[in-house]
Amino acid sequence: MAPGDSKIDVLIVGAGPAGLMAATWMARCGIRARIIDKRGTKIFNGQADGLQCRTLEIFDSFGFADRVWKESNHMLEICLWNPDADGNIRRSDRIPDTIPKISRFQQVVLHQGRIERFFLDSLKEHSDITVERGVLPEALIFDESLAEDVDTYPIDVTLQHLSEEELNPDQSQATNGTAKSDGLFRSNISADDTDDLLNRASQNAKTGTRETIKAKYMIGCDGAHSWTRRQLGYKLEGEQTDYVWGVLDIIPITDFPDIRMRCAIHSASSGSVMVIPRENKLVRLYIQMTTTERGGGKLDRSNITPQMILECAQKTIAPYKITYDYCDWWTAYQIGQRVGSEFSKNERIFLAGDAVHTHSPKAGQGMNVSMQDAYNLGWKIASVLNGTANRSILKTYQSERRRIAQDLIAFDHKFSRLFSGRPAKDVMDEAGISMEEFKDAFEKGNMFASGVAVNYGASVIVAKDGDAAEQGDGTDVSVKNPNGARVIGNAKLARNIKTGMRMPSFQVLNQADARPWQFQEMLKSDGRWRIVVFAGDVANASQMKRIKNLGSSLAAKDSFLYRFTPPGTSIDSIIEILTIHSSPRSETELFDFPDIFHPYSEKEGWDYWKVYVDDMSYHEGHGHAYENYGVDPGKGCLVVLRPDQYVGWIGEIEDVAEIARYFEGFMVQRT
Numbered sequence: 108m109a110p111g112d113s114k115i116d117v118l119i120v121g122a123g124p125a126g127l128m129a130a131t132w133m134a135r136c137g138i139r140a141r142i143i144d145k146r147g148t149k150i151f152n153g154q155a156d157g158l159q160c161r162t163l164e165i166f167d168s169f170g171f172a173d174r175v176w177k178e179s180n181h182m183l184e185i186c187l188w189n190p191d192a193d194g195n196i197r198r199s200d201r202i203p204d205t206i207p208k209i210s211r212f213q214q215v216v217l218h219q220g221r222i223e224r225f226f227l228d229s230l231k232e233h234s235d236i237t238v239e240r241g242v243l244p245e246a247l248i249f250d251e252s253l254a255e256d257v258d259t260y261p262i263d264v265t266l267q268h269l270s271e272e273e274l275n276p277d278q279s280q281a282t283n284g285t286a287k288s289d290g291l292f293r294s295n296i297s298a299d300d301t302d303d304l305l306n307r308a309s310q311n312a313k314t315g316t317r318e319t320i321k322a323k324y325m326i327g328c329d330g331a332h333s334w335t336r337r338q339l340g341y342k343l344e345g346e347q348t349d350y351v352w353g354v355l356d357i358i359p360i361t362d363f364p365d366i367r368m369r370c371a372i373h374s375a376s377s378g379s380v381m382v383i384p385r386e387n388k389l390v391r392l393y394i395q396m397t398t399t400e401r402g403g404g405k406l407d408r409s410n411i412t413p414q415m416i417l418e419c420a421q422k423t424i425a426p427y428k429i430t431y432d433y434c435d436w437w438t439a440y441q442i443g444q445r446v447g448s449e450f451s452k453n454e455r456i457f458l459a460g461d462a463v464h465t466h467s468p469k470a471g472q473g474m475n476v477s478m479q480d481a482y483n484l485g486w487k488i489a490s491v492l493n494g495t496a497n498r499s500i501l502k503t504y505q506s507e508r509r510r511i512a513q514d515l516i517a518f519d520h521k522f523s524r525l526f527s528g529r530p531a532k533d534v535m536d537e538a539g540i541s542m543e544e545f546k547d548a549f550e551k552g553n554m555f556a557s558g559v560a561v562n563y564g565a566s567v568i569v570a571k572d573g574d575a576a577e578q579g580d581g582t583d584v585s586v587k588n589p590n591g592a593r594v595i596g597n598a599k600l601a602r603n604i605k606t607g608m609r610m611p612s613f614q615v616l617n618q619a620d621a622r623p624w625q626f627q628e629m630l631k632s633d634g635r636w637r638i639v640v641f642a643g644d645v646a647n648a649s650q651m652k653r654i655k656n657l658g659s660s661l662a663a664k665d666s667f668l669y670r671f672t673p674p675g676t677s678i679d680s681i682i683e684i685l686t687i688h689s690s691p692r693s694e695t696e697l698f699d700f701p702d703i704f705h706p707y708s709e710k711e712g713w714d715y716w717k718v719y720v721d722d723m724s725y726h727e728g729h730g731h732a733y734e735n736y737g738v739d740p741g742k743g744c745l746v747v748l749r750p751d752q753y754v755g756w757i758g759e760i761e762d763v764a765e766i767a768r769y770f771e772g773f774m775v776q777r778t
Contacts, residue, residue, distance in 0.1 A: 125460035126328035132485025134234035160210035161558025268315030345445030353416030506579030602737025614730025643743030658701025
C-alpha cells in the first residue's frame with residue numbers, strides 16, 4: 108500500500124528479522140501491510156548470526172532454507188576448554204553442537220544481513236510489501252472501545268519520514284586494526300536515539316513528510332528500546348548484570364588449534380571466551396571483559412575499542428596467541444535478562460522479539476526466538492483478517508510466547524552465569540563454577556536452544572489435557588468449546604507426535620511417483636490448517652473401509668470442511684488433507700483412496716501430491732515414519748496441524764465429530 112493511503116490492515120514497526128518474519132506471513136496470506144524502519148539501510152554485516160534447527164525448518168516452509176544452508180557455516184561440534192591443575196587451558200571435552208536426529212537441520216551461522224536479504228527477496232517475490240526506511244512512528248492513539256469489532260481501524264499512528272541526512276547513525280569505517288564497522292549504536296550499552304531523531308526532524312526544514320494512518324493491527328518489532336512498548340506503558344521486568352562482553356568478527360591469525368570449532372573457553376583467572384566459526388573465513392569471538400555480576404552502571408561506550416576486546420581474548424586463551432589484520436565488525440553489550448509483563452494491548456497492538464524479552468546472545472537464541480515470536484503471531488492475525496478464525500486465537504500469542512520467553516530467561520540466567528563465572532579450583536571451591544555442571548547445562552541447553560523443544564500449553568487451538576494457565580504464562584486462553592465440553596485429543600495414538608509441539612519430520616514416498624520427501628517439506632507456511640491422515644494398512648479390507656468411511660464423512664456437504672471453506676474456493680484452501688499409509692506402495696493405487704484425499708480440479712486434474720506412503724525408497728532407504736512417529740501401522744490415526752506446523756489435536760480415524768468440535772471452537776463458519 109502506498110504511503111499516501113490512510114488505511115492499512117497491519118502496521119509493522121521495525122524491519123529486523125522479527126519484523127520481516129511478520130511481513131512474510133502477511134505476504135503469503137494476502138494481507139495489506141506496511142513495514143517501517145527508522146534506519147536508512149538494512150544491515151550488511153555483524154549483528155546476530157546463529158540459526159537454530161527450528162528456525163531453518165521455518166525458513167524451509169517459506170522456501171529459502173536452501174539459500175541459508177549453502178551460504179552458512181555449519182556447526183557440528185563444540186569443544187570445551189578448561190584450566191588444568193596448573194591453570195593452563197586444555198581441551199577437556201567434545202560434544203555434538205546439535206543433538207543428533209532431533210531435526211533434519213543442524214545449527215548454522217550466517218550474519219544477520221544475509222538473513223534479512225532472504226526475507227526481502229521473498230517479500231518481493233510474493234507481494235508488493237517493501238520496507239519503508241527512514242520512517243518512524245511519532246504518535247499513537249488507540250481506541251479500545253473498537254477493539255472487538257473486527258471491521259474497524261482502532262489504531263491511529265502518525266509517521267515521520269526522515270530526510271536523507273537524518274537517516275543513518277555514524278559508524279567507524281577504518282579497516283586497519285579496528286573494524287569495517289561497529290555495532291555499538293545497536294548495542295544495549297547505547298541509549299535509544301528515537302526521540303533524538305524525532306526532535307531533529309521537527310527542527311529540520313529539510314525533513315521529510317509526516318502522515319497519519321489507520322490500522323487494524325500493529326506489531327512492534329522495534330527492539331529493546333521499543334517505541335511501541337513505551338507508548339503502551341509496558342515495562343521489561345528482570346535484571347541487568349554487570350557482566351560486559353565484547354564481540355569481534357575477525358579473520359583470526361592464531362595458533363589456537365580449535366579456531367574452526369565452536370568453543371567454550373574458561374580460563375583460570377582471565378574470564379571466558381566463546382568461539383563461533385563463521386562464513387567467509389570469519390570467526391566470531393564473544394569475550395568476557397568484566398567479572399563482576401552486580402554493582403556498577405553501564406560501561407562507557409567511548410572506552411571500548413576492538414583492541415581492548417582483543418587484549419581480553421589474548422589473556423583468556425594464553426599461552427595460545429591470537430591477533431588479526433581484518434576485523435569485519437565489533438560491538439559490546441551487558442548481559443540482562445528481562446521479559447515483558449504484557450505482549451499485547453487488547454490483542455490489537457502486539458510486541459515481539461527484543462521488544463518483550465532480552466538476554467545474552469551466547470546461546471544463539473535472540474534472533475531465533477524473536478523470529479519465532481513473529482512466526483507464531485503472523486498467521487493468527489492473518490487468519491482473523493481473512494475471516495477464517497475469530498479473535499479468540501489471538502490470546503494464545505501471549506500465553507504461548509511469553510511462557511517461552513520466561514523459560515528462555517530462566518535458561519539464560521543459569522547459562523550466562525555458568526559461562527561468566529570463575530572455574531572452581533577443586534571440589535571445595537564453592538565460589539567457583541563446576542565444569543561438570545557447565546557441560547551438563549550445555550548439553551541440556553542444546554535441546555532447548557534448538558527450538559524443537561517448544562511445547563505450547565492447552566488452549567482453544569491446542570487440544571490437550573492439563574491446566575491451560577499453568578502450561579502457558581497464566582493468562583486466560585479459554586479451552587471451553589462453545590458447543591460443549593472441552594476438546595481433548597487422544598495423545599496415546601501417536602507416541603512421538605506431541606500435542607503442542609511442532610510436527611517432527613521423517614521420510615515418506617509420494618504414492619504417485621515414488622519420490623522420497625521429508626514430510627515436513629509438505630507443510631508450507633501458506634496459512635492453511637492440515638489434517639494428517641495416518642491411514643494405516645489400507646491393503647487390509649477392514650482398514651480401507653475405515654478410510655472410505657472417513658472420506659465420505661469429510662466429503663459430505665454438511666461436513667466442517669465445507670462449513671469453513673469460502674464459497675468458490677477449493678476444498679483444501681483452508682484445511683488441507685495429507686495422507687500417509689503403511690501398505691506396500693506397489694500394492695496400492697492413488698485412486699484406491701476417496702476423492703477427497705486427492706481432490707480434482709477442472710484445470711489441473713487430480714492432485715497427486717496429497718497421498719504418501721511409508722515404504723522403501725530406491726535410492727534413499729526406508730524412512731520408518733510410522734515407527735518414528737509412534738503410530739500403529741495397522742490402525743493409524745488423525746493429527747491436526749496448525750498453520751505453523753504445531754500439533755493441535757490427535758484422534759481416532761472415526762473421530763470426525765471431535766475434529767469438527769475442535770475447529771468450531773475458533774473458526775468462522777463461511778457457508
